[in-house]
Amino acid sequence: MAGTPQETHSHEILNPYEGAPLPDHLIPELAYTPEVERETAHLYERVKRVIPPIEWPGFAPYVKAINDLKKHRNAVVLAHNYMTPEIFHCVADVVGDSLQLAREAAKADADVIVQCGVHFMAETSKLLNPNKTVLIPDSNAGCSLAESITGADVRALREAYPGVPIVTYVNTSAEVKAECDICCTSSNAVKVVESMGTDRVILIPDEFLAKYVASKTDVQIITWKGHCEVHERFTAEELRAYREADPGVKIIAHPECPPDVIGESDFTGSTSGMIQWVQDNQPSKVLLVTECSMSDNVAVETPGVEFVRPCNLCPHMKRITLPKILDSLIFLKEEVTVPEDVAEPARRAVERMINLNN
Numbered sequence: 001m002a003g004t005p006q007e008t009h010s011h012e013i014l015n016p017y018e019g020a021p022l023p024d025h026l027i028p029e030l031a032y033t034p035e036v037e038r039e040t041a042h043l044y045e046r047v048k049r050v051i052p053p054i055e056w057p058g059f060a061p062y063v064k065a066i067n068d069l070k071k072h073r074n075a076v077v078l079a080h081n082y083m084t085p086e087i088f089h090c091v092a093d094v095v096g097d098s099l100q101l102a103r104e105a106a107k108a109d110a111d112v113i114v115q116c117g118v119h120f121m122a123e124t125s126k127l128l129n130p131n132k133t134v135l136i137p138d139s140n141a142g143c144s145l146a147e148s149i150t151g152a153d154v155r156a157l158r159e160a161y162p163g164v165p166i167v168t169y170v171n172t173s174a175e176v177k178a179e180c181d182i183c184c185t186s187s188n189a190v191k192v193v194e195s196m197g198t199d200r201v202i203l204i205p206d207e208f209l210a211k212y213v214a215s216k217t218d219v220q221i222i223t224w225k226g227h228c229e230v231h232e233r234f235t236a237e238e239l240r241a242y243r244e245a246d247p248g249v250k251i252i253a254h255p256e257c258p259p260d261v262i263g264e265s266d267f268t269g270s271t272s273g274m275i276q277w278v279q280d281n282q283p284s285k286v287l288l289v290t291e292c293s294m295s296d297n298v299a300v301e302t303p304g305v306e307f308v309r310p311c312n313l314c315p316h317m318k319r320i321t322l323p324k325i326l327d328s329l330i331f332l333k334e335e336v337t338v339p340e341d342v343a344e345p346a347r348r349a350v351e352r353m354i355n356l357n358n
């Protein structure tokens, strides 16, 4: 088992991967040797502003082992913008928000997809790649929004509002997607809602995203009481205090935040929309009202920007670590599957969204 090396009587540490189903030269030693240091130096150069030198010897052997194994497995690593910098900048092949990751998953030509994000993201990749092996390094990486609603809840909404189309935020299980007409993400929600061509639309399960969309369209929005446990914790009061302390600071918020928090912000957008805004505007000081790793990941590429960090951690995203990614690639775990009777209608909802954007 990774992370639980056994001790011999002479206190020699056994390699936890000894005997793994791999050719000998790919069994990782996980030591910070001169070779590992040399082969990962270009990657440390990228992240040195956010990872202290004392921490790199702990990450580098995993980074090298993962990058070697990706080639052996013909695997691609898709990583959400909330992954920590050693994942985001050092082992990911594709990074992005939920929409970009879904689009890239649809194009992937690797045999194995390792989804560094939460479970609904891995399920979306599986829906779009039914014949590929889709792995998530920790299948307990959930989401408070996805857990707030079930397929039975959606069926009850259909009965209560006959004929009203149901748009589901991508942060839901495949079982919920299967009951809905189309999917959306934070970057295309207004466009998807308006594409329904009706006066009323049900948009589930994020109440705050739904309120944000309602403020941008004439379509009447019916919603659900789901919340993101990370974004609901921000308050307008704390943002006002930051602005009072420094009137020049720019405040950028994710649409999963409560409406009064969004009301205090200079820009609202998906995680990639937020990154793009910082890159385009290069503010001298910015406050990203979202998950903590975003600021680190953007700071790597925007050295002139100072980040104020009143961030909140997503405990689900933070379950994904380098040792677990390495385990995924060695043991081909944890495999994500969706029964075909659920996958078929859920895929239709996701593909309808992707085709709309194309």
Ligand code: 13P
Pocket (backbone or CB within 6 Å): 081, 096, 097, 098, 099, 171, 185, 186, 187, 228, 254, 256, 269, 270, 271, 272
């Ligand atoms: P994005 O699609 O904006 O990346 O949002 C996903 C998410 O889970 C934010 O909390």
Ligand code: SF4
Pocket (backbone or CB within 6 Å): 118, 142, 143, 144, 145, 146, 171, 228, 229, 230, 231, 256, 291, 314, 315, 316, 317
């Ligand atoms: Fe879900 Fe919120 Fe975590 Fe995103 S940040 S995965 S919405 S709990």
